[in-house]
Amino acid sequence: MSINTSNENGIFILIPNGRFDGTVAPDAEKLINSAIEDGESKIIVDFSETEFIASAGLRIIIITAKLLKPKNGIVALCSANQQIKEVLDISGFLALMNLHDSREEAFTKMNA
Amino acid sequence: MNSILPILIATFAIATVINVIIRRFNMPTVLGYMFTGAVVGSIFDIHVHGNETLEHIAEFGIVFLMFTIGLEFSVSHLNAMKKEVFLFGLLQVVVTAIAVTIISQLLFDVDFKVSIIIGAGLALSSTAIVHKVLDETGRTKTQYGKNAIGILVFQDLAVIPILLMITIFTNQDKDLSELLISTAINAVIAVGILILIGKFVLARFFKVISNANSKEIYMGSILLTVVGASYIAHHFGFSYSLGAFIAGMMIADTIYKYQVEADLIPFRDLLLGVFFVSIGLQIDINTVLENIVVVVLLCIGVMFVKGLCIFSLLTLNGNKKDALKTAITLAQIGEFSLVVFSLLIVNQLVNPESAQIFMVVTILSMLVTPFLLNNVDKLANLVFKINLAEAVLDKSSMLSGHVILCGYGAFGKVVSTKLERSGINHIVLTNNTDSFVKAKEDGKTAVFGEPSDRILLERLKIKDAMNTILALDDFEAVKQASAAIMLIDPELKVIAKAPSEEEMGELSKFNHELLLDGNSQTASLLVDQINRSRLLAQETSMLRFLSDYTVDDPSDAIKKVEHEQARLLDIMSKSFNALREEKDIMYIKAFHDSFKVLSEIIGSAISAIMAGASVSSDEYHRLHALLNNQEQLISMNGLLESLGKELKEMEKNEKTVALSHMAVEGLDTILLTLMDIAKDFNDIDMMMLESMTSGEGGGLTKLRNTYLSAEYGLEANDKALLISATNHMDRLKSLFGSVGETYKTLAQTAS
Numbered sequence: 001m002s003i004n005t006s007n008e009n010g011i012f013i014l015i016p017n018g019r020f021d022g023t024v025a026p027d028a029e030k031l032i033n034s035a036i037e038d039g040e041s042k043i044i045v046d047f048s049e050t051e052f053i054a055s056a057g058l059r060i061i062i063i064t065a066k067l068l069k070p071k072n073g074i075v076a077l078c079s080a081n082q083q084i085k086e087v088l089d090i091s092g093f094l095a096l097m098n099l100h101d102s103r104e105e106a107f108t109k110m111n112a
Numbered sequence: 113m114n115s116i117l118p119i120l121i122a123t124f125a126i127a128t129v130i131n132v133i134i135r136r137f138n139m140p141t142v143l144g145y146m147f148t149g150a151v152v153g154s155i156f157d158i159h160v161h162g163n164e165t166l167e168h169i170a171e172f173g174i175v176f177l178m179f180t181i182g183l184e185f186s187v188s189h190l191n192a193m194k195k196e197v198f199l200f201g202l203l204q205v206v207v208t209a210i211a212v213t214i215i216s217q218l219l220f221d222v223d224f225k226v227s228i229i230i231g232a233g234l235a236l237s238s239t240a241i242v243h244k245v246l247d248e249t250g251r252t253k254t255q256y257g258k259n260a261i262g263i264l265v266f267q268d269l270a271v272i273p274i275l276l277m278i279t280i281f282t283n284q285d286k287d288l289s290e291l292l293i294s295t296a297i298n299a300v301i302a303v304g305i306l307i308l309i310g311k312f313v314l315a316r317f318f319k320v321i322s323n324a325n326s327k328e329i330y331m332g333s334i335l336l337t338v339v340g341a342s343y344i345a346h347h348f349g350f351s352y353s354l355g356a357f358i359a360g361m362m363i364a365d366t367i368y369k370y371q372v373e374a375d376l377i378p379f380r381d382l383l384l385g386v387f388f389v390s391i392g393l394q395i396d397i398n399t400v401l402e403n404i405v406v407v408v409l410l411c412i413g414v415m416f417v418k419g420l421c422i423f424s425l426l427t428l429n430g431n432k433k434d435a436l437k438t439a440i441t442l443a444q445i446g447e448f449s450l451v452v453f454s455l456l457i458v459n460q461l462v463n464p465e466s467a468q469i470f471m472v473v474t475i476l477s478m479l480v481t482p483f484l485l486n487n488v489d490k491l492a493n494l495v496f497k498i499n500l501a502e503a504v505l506d507k508s509s510m511l512s513g514h515v516i517l518c519g520y521g522a523f524g525k526v527v528s529t530k531l532e533r534s535g536i537n538h539i540v541l542t543n544n545t546d547s548f549v550k551a552k553e554d555g556k557t558a559v560f561g562e563p564s565d566r567i568l569l570e571r572l573k574i575k576d577a578m579n580t581i582l583a584l585d586d587f588e589a590v591k592q593a594s595a596a597i598m599l600i601d602p603e604l605k606v607i608a609k610a611p612s613e614e615e616m617g618e619l620s621k622f623n624h625e626l627l628l629d630g631n632s633q634t635a636s637l638l639v640d641q642i643n644r645s646r647l648l649a650q651e652t653s654m655l656r657f658l659s660d661y662t663v664d665d666p667s668d669a670i671k672k673v674e675h676e677q678a679r680l681l682d683i684m685s686k687s688f689n690a691l692r693e694e695k696d697i698m699y700i701k702a703f704h705d706s707f708k709v710l711s712e713i714i715g716s717a718i719s720a721i722m723a724g725a726s727v728s729s730d731e732y733h734r735l736h737a738l739l740n741n742q743e744q745l746i747s748m749n750g751l752l753e754s755l756g757k758e759l760k761e762m763e764k765n766e767k768t769v770a771l772s773h774m775a776v777e778g779l780d781t782i783l784l785t786l787m788d789i790a791k792d793f794n795d796i797d798m799m800m801l802e803s804m805t806s807g808e809g810g811g812l813t814k815l816r817n818t819y820l821s822a823e824y825g826l827e828a829n830d831k832a833l834l835i836s837a838t839n840h841m842d843r844l845k846s847l848f849g850s851v852g853e854t855y856k857t858l859a860q861t862a863s
Binding site: 053054055058059062065066069070083086087088089090091092093095096 | 774775777784785805814815841
């Protein structure tokens, strides 16, 4: 499985491995959908094991934010490498959601 | 000499300034020359009549024009166009002449014989203007272009009997039968001499001249042919133009046709310029001002009657829309009519003032012609509905257009065979007599001429070509042809063969799409790429929603436009995919080309719906928003095309390759959100798009500054490329946001 998930402090964490592109995006979408159906409203996408993200991967994050919006939920990102930071800059994602340096920082901010 | 210099300087200065302005508005230079004539004439008080030198120079403009028209009328071509020339042409001249004769008899107190001459004179249209404008705008091969040219050729031939008629009506001394017999004998002798020379001497003469390999000897021999043939015709009592036309027809059957044409065109156009200036000189501004109402009414009346006759005749024989376009094209009165009116004055058949009024009416009708011709499609669309399926076919034929293959050596021959197998139309262009003959023997469409000749390349419609392949064995010739093509349009698609790596480097400044070595495997690969791109472009530009809309149901038509317009975003997304998958440039270009075709069709559909009578105020607002969107989408496609090339360049540098890939992913993400909004608008998507495109966080500026910082160590060229690419990204993002705003407006007006 190229995507791991975990649940810590009441927050659902999605951890894509390697390339987060069109081949893994459908799996990621299923995992997130079922988490939201289970009532999760805080989600972190942790890029610590992700090398590259394609538009298909970014789209999953947008869909997640869109699904959480009516539930007053929140999405945050963390631990991005230089390439991922660049794509987030270009796509204007950072005006939509926060990027944190580490998962711990994300926890702190989300629970604040 | 002293007195003529200021006039020449003023003429060149005024003509240059006016024509530069006129070309900017995409109008033909004909107007500029005529206007120059009118201005110079009134400043220096010059008149053409009685100025024999000026009359002769001006007449030779028409002579060279008729020669180049003759070049397109080989005997076989004339045979193929016999319906347009002999049926439509004869009917047009006879019916229009009769109609005008009857009207002038009923309305004006004119002598019957004079009415016939005026009727015949007014039946003629302007070959000089119509042919030039159709040629400049590449419309000679359209159905109405063919109709118009066919009729014009017949009219030019009809000048002979009309001039003869004036002689008969004014000549009391000579016996009519004697006159007819002497004219017939002269015609047989003159045409006989010209045909015999053409058949037995011309081809051999030009072969000897070609082997001399000297441009000026070649040019001189062409001038000798044209002037010589004109002189023979004139010697036997016919117009100079007839001789030139027959000489052109004779050369049309030889292999030298295209090269002769290419060499002569600058000369012809210059002399035609003089002719149009001389037309302008004939405008007596005082007569125009004193009789302005009569002149305008007569002009409208004559053009209406002529147009009506042509429309009625051609409607019986084919498509109504083409008939209307032909009628609009030929409604003006032509330059030969001016000759007829001059003869009426000389023979005292009408008073000079009436003749001057007719002349001014003629010139006015010629003046409005370029405007009418530039808008002929719009005018016809006002009367007949646009058939979008037809429009797509037209545009697709542009996409699946021809390939120009320069050179027919070993490599050129392989490329040609592969192109033929893939069903791609191509024209072989070569300046080598042996290659030309070989290509002809292989059944190819081959043209003899220099691949570096800009005029020749434009005649072969290089701008409409799918690709131009330089498969020349001589490397110098490849460079010359590349330079010529760059001058025509640096954006043209060119593929060149270079013998070695070193020479490939030398060609890099020419912005070619592909550089090839000369083996047959490369040829095969190349043709596969062209073919794939062509099929892709055809498929993508097919209409999905707008194929059956009607302006009578604007609400339904607007919905169809919305759906079709949203497909433009799909095409853009596909070109992002092509960039991601590192497809070749031709493949990516296929998407940009199909975008252009589809967006043009959508644009014309929006205009047609807007012009419809039953559009409500709300619908008008929606259409306005769609039009606004259309403009933004076109800008987006242009930006994406430029950015695509820059990203490809950035991929070549290991320091910027990752950024190039990230740019594709980042921008595609925003585009995907915009596509969701276009398909099914909702507030959350819109809010997200607004945030992503607002520029908050200064993402791109931060990124740009990082890459430009000293620690990245980019070279100056790479820095310039990076700045340009990030600027394009910024603008693209901002346009994504604006298009989203338009969809928001559309959603609000729908609810």
